[in-house]
Structure formats: structure tokens, C-alpha cells
Amino acid sequence: MAKVVLITGASRGIGRACARLAGACGWSVGVNYAGNEAAAAEVVRDVEAAGGRAVAIRGNVAEEADVTAMFETVETALGPLDALVNNAGVLGPKSMLADMPAARMKHIFDVNVFGAYLCAREAARRLSTSRGGRGGAIVNISSAAARLGAPDEYVDYAGSKGAIDTLTIGLAKELGPEGVRVNAVRPGLIDTDIHASGGQPDRADRLGMTTPLKRAGSAAEVAEAVIWLLGEESSYVTGALLDVAGGR
Template sequence: MTGPRKRVLVTGGTRGIGAAVATRLARDGHDLVLGWARDDAAAELTRAAVEDAGAACTLVQADLLAEDGVERLFAAAGPLTGVVNNAGATFHTGTLAETPPDVVRRTVELNLTGAILVARAAVRALSTAYDGRGGVLVNVSSAAATRGSPGEYVHYAAAKAGVDALTLGLAEEVAEQGVRVVGVAPGIIRTSIHADAGEPGRVERVAPTVPMRRAGEPEEVADAVAWLMGEEASYVTGTTLRVAGGR
């Protein structure tokens, strides 16, 4: 007799790395709840891909920058066995001195404050101390957190460094509550995050500086997330796995 199916919430789950994670986890037997803020067409395409892989898929539109966005997302998600804390954006490419203050605030609000609030809600949903079944929280950080990304997006790098600290501290805090907290730190990955920040050609510009001389694909990050979510990583917590081609 098999137990209940695993059910994972992925924030920012309908495009880029989030969509790749969703379809990979679906193939591994997880049902999915996908949080998203915009792009109806992408949401429907990802839902179809998840369902084609044999998993149930629930779409929940929620803006994590809204005051009640995280609360509404988790209320709609229902019981969970895992959370992938993925939603993020750079919003801008350039030096810090040339980055508008409102962009700095929005970047930190989404990539750090939003990530912390999602992690808080994830603990309350997963932890045995809150009547959860236990589970895994995967925080999506960035290789920028340790490189600083001068001239590119120092503001984003600083926020993601905070995510790494979140992973480390929270893992120890909830280790006895049935929750593993781990992270992945992608490098330059071929997604729309670059075009969204105003530089669609950024992958081609930066890829030659990577030791492997290429950009990564979203599916390569998704493979790392899937491993961290699985039983093979059952003794892994409080650490962030770098998926950055050697950078």
C-alpha cells in the first residue's frame, strides 16, 4: 500500500527555473501547487506540462509583494510536503549608483523579505511542531550571493546573500521538527530574467566568462532541486548547492 502523494508548492512556478522544477518534480511523483503573479499563457503551459507528466496541478495567482500575498498563497495551497522558494527578479542591470532607489527596495522586498516570509509560512505548513507531516524547503539563491555581481546587480546579490543566511539558520532552527532546509545557487541560466531586467542578450555576454564556457539550462537547476527534495538527500540540510558552471 502506498502513502499519500507528495505535494509541493513552487513560488514563481510557471516560468524559467520554476517551471522546469515543476515539470521535473511532476515526473518524480509530486503533485504541484504553482504560485505565479503574471503571464497567464505561461501558467497554462506549465500546468499542461505538469499534468502531462501525470501529476495534479493547482495554479494560485498571488503577488508576493502584496501585503497578504504569501498568506493567500499558502491558504490556497492546502497540505504540503515541500516548498520551493523560487520567486525572484533582478529588475535592473547596472551599477548600484545608477540603480533607482525604488528598484533597490522592490528587489530586496521580493528576493529577501518575500523569501523570508515564504520560508516562515513553509515552516508553519511543514513542521511537526505545527501539525505538519515534515518535509523539505528549498530556497533558490544565486551564485551572485558570493560573487557580489559588481556592475551587474549588487542589490540583488546582497538580497541573495541574505537567502543563504536564511537557509543556514533556519535549517538548524527546525532540524528537530521534521523539516530540512536547503538551497540551490544557480549561476547564469538561460531564462527570461535577463530580458525582464532590460538586457535580453546578457546570457551571450556573460556565458564566455564561466569556466565551462556556457550558460546553464533551467532543467539543470531543476535536477539539483529534485535531488535535494528526494530521499537520497535525507541527511542534507543547512547547505546551498551551487549550480553555476564553476563560478
Template sequence: MPHERKAAIVTGASRGIGAAIATRLAADGYAIAVNYAHDRSGAQRTVESILETGGAARSFQADISRESDVIDLFNAADAQFGTVSVLVNNGGVTGGFSRVDELSAESLTHVFAVNVIGAFLCAREAVRRMSVRHDGGGGSIVNISSRAGDLGGSGEWVHYAATKGALDTLTKGLAKEIALEGVRVNAVAAGLIETDLHAAAGKPDRTAKMASSIPIGRAGLPDEIAECVSWLVSPAAAYITGAIVPVSGGR
């Protein structure tokens, strides 16, 4: 059964996991604010796929590492759809594959600005709207983390893994902070997922090469992440907060 129509913001929803989450939540009955930083055409494809199935969606450009953009995003979504009751912090960058001794300060700053500061800013705006402390009606925040946060990303992207570790800490700490305010906070720790992220980072064959390291024997699909998000924001998960759910094929 679809939920009563409410509004959801999905950051980084122009492609891959974000697009799958936006589409799945739209099928659940949410009006979707499809956020993108640069890929306007990709975001519009996500919107069109939602509209074609009778859902409600609109794209909103915002660089989530910029406080003013985040504030504008939430205000615009409020004006378009009403107060947001779900935030999915999916927007992020990898910073490319690199050893720690080859990283630049510029690259590190960018990765942490988007993946960590951006998630904090979006969570802040969401809490200000959802929390009963702020006269909100409650809601749910789901952070899209990664198993890299536990595994470390050695030899590839320790910098990216470190941002996901920070996101896990945000999940657990914020969940406890607002547990009595009607807002649940959880995370999905994605494993190796078939998206263009790997090609964009410079290793298009990465999932094929790493499939043997996954107990289930294959990489995951964006829709499998989206299904978990759909469950976490639903009434079926009403007693779950502060959880980091691995969707990783056992890896």
C-alpha cells in the same frame, strides 16, 4: 522511482527555472501549486505541460511580497492538494541592471520585498505546516539563490546579489533553527542560466557574452537546476540541510 504523491508549492513557476522545477517535481509524483504574480498564461502553460504527462497541478496567483497573498496561496494549496511538504522559493525579480549610485529607493524596496521578504513569508507559512513543533509531518524547503550572492554582481546588479546573500543567510539560519523539527532547508546557487531573465533585465545576449567566463564553457539550463532541487527534496538527501549547492559550471 517517483515519491509518494505529496504537495509542493513552487513560487515564480510560470517560466524559466520555476517552470522547469515544477515540471520535474511533478514527474517525481508531487502535486504542484504553480505560483505566479502576473504571467497567468505562462503559469497555465506550466500546468498544462504537467497535466499532459499525467501529473497534478493548478495555478495560483499571489504576489509573494504581500503577506495576505502568501497566506491565501498556502491556504488555497492546502485546500486543493492537502498539506504542502515541499516549498521551492524561486519567485524573484532582478530590479534591472544598474550601478548602486544609480538605484532608486523604490527599485530597492521592490527587489528586497519580493526576493527577501517574500521568501521569509513563504518559509514561515511552510514551517507552520511542516514542522513537528506545529504537528506537521515534516518537509523540505529549497531556496533558489544565485552565485551572484558570493560574486557581488558589481557593475550590474549589486542590489540583486545582496538579496541572494540574504537568501543564503536565511537558508543556513533556518536550517539550524528547525533541524530537529523534521524540516530540511537547502539552497541552489544558480550560475548563469539560459532563461529570459537576462532579456527582461535588458541584456538578451548576456549569457553568450559571458560563456567564456564559465569553466565548463557554457551557460546552464533550467532543467539542470531542477534536477538538483529534485535531489535535495528526495530521501537521497535526507542528511543534508543548511547546504548551498552551486549549480554554476564552476563559476
């Protein structure tokens, strides 16, 4: 039977690339999305075309009821959960911290931190062997911004991803005895539309030239690292923060 993975924020960018690659590797995929139903449906079709099974689930990761329903829907449609890719995240426009409205910062932390913790908690409840689960893997999507700080641009986003790194380290220690591995991937300058949502659609290409590899990365390159961390090939890897950042 195919293994089942839930990927949050899977209708675009890195989440979409992870869903497509998971499908190609034979996984059954829960495709969570916040609002773009058409994009999520397209990802489901891509997964199915690659040979996997998939279901689209609308839900706001910052709402506990949505998160609980999301996990229940995945298991009802696809079977018991084996893995979570904790990917959903948001970014605000480029700004100095001194100029950031409180509402913007709250939204960033509600989705990127509280949402990620809620999803990780729900996965821990379902995967832990002492709670009836089969073990499994969680991959949190952090960011190179967690160690760079994103000065003059997104220090709120960077801080939210620092929390993801800490979640990864602590949860890996909690869940190791439960048969669950927990790791994080920290993408660098990746060519996705999250930069446009931050008001800088050319940011990845522009700053990618400053990396040692002299280019931006692709969502597909990040997905390769994520799917490796989900699989048995990485069976002795837990608590790792894996940079996919071109040496930046």
C-alpha cells in the same frame, strides 16, 4: 499519496523547470505566478501531462495576505504540504549602485527577501512536526551572485540573494529538529528570460563562455538539483548552499 510542493514564481524560468520535473517525478504541484495566467496554465498542463497533479495560484509573494492564501489554496486543492521551492525573484536593469533609484532597490528587496522570508515562515508553520506538520523540505533559490557581488550590474540583487543564503543556514538549524530540511541552490549563468528583464537578453550566453564549462546552464539542470534536494535521496543534507554555476 503523492507529495505536495508549492513552487513560487513557477510560470517561467527555473520555477517552471522545477514544476515540470516535479510533475514527472509524481509530485502534486502548486504553481504560483505573479501575473502571467496563460504561462501558469501552460505549466499546469505540462505537469498533468507528465503524470502529476497541479493547480495555478496567482499571488504576490511580497504581500502577506497573498502568501497565506496561496498556501491555503494549495492545501485545499492538493492536500497537506510536504515541500516549498522558494523561487520567486526579480531583477532590475544593469546599473551601478550609485545610479539606482530607491524604488528599484525596495522592489528587489520586497520580493526577493521579504517575500522569500514570508513564504519560508508559512512553510515552517505548516511543515513543523511540533505544529502538526509531517516534516518536509524547503529549497530556497539563491544565486552565485550572492558570493560574486554582481559589481557594475546588480549589487542590489546580489545582496538580496546573500540574505537567502543566510536564511537557509539559520532556518536549517531551527527546523532540523522539526523534521524539515532547508537547503539552497545557487544558480550561475542560466539561460532564462530573467536576463532580458535586466536589459541583457544575451547575458547568459555571452558570459557563459567565461566559465570553466564554457557555456551557460539550463533551467532544467538547476531543476535536477532542486528536486534532488526535495527528495529522500538527500535525506542527510540540510543547511547546504549548492552551486549550479559551471565552476564560475
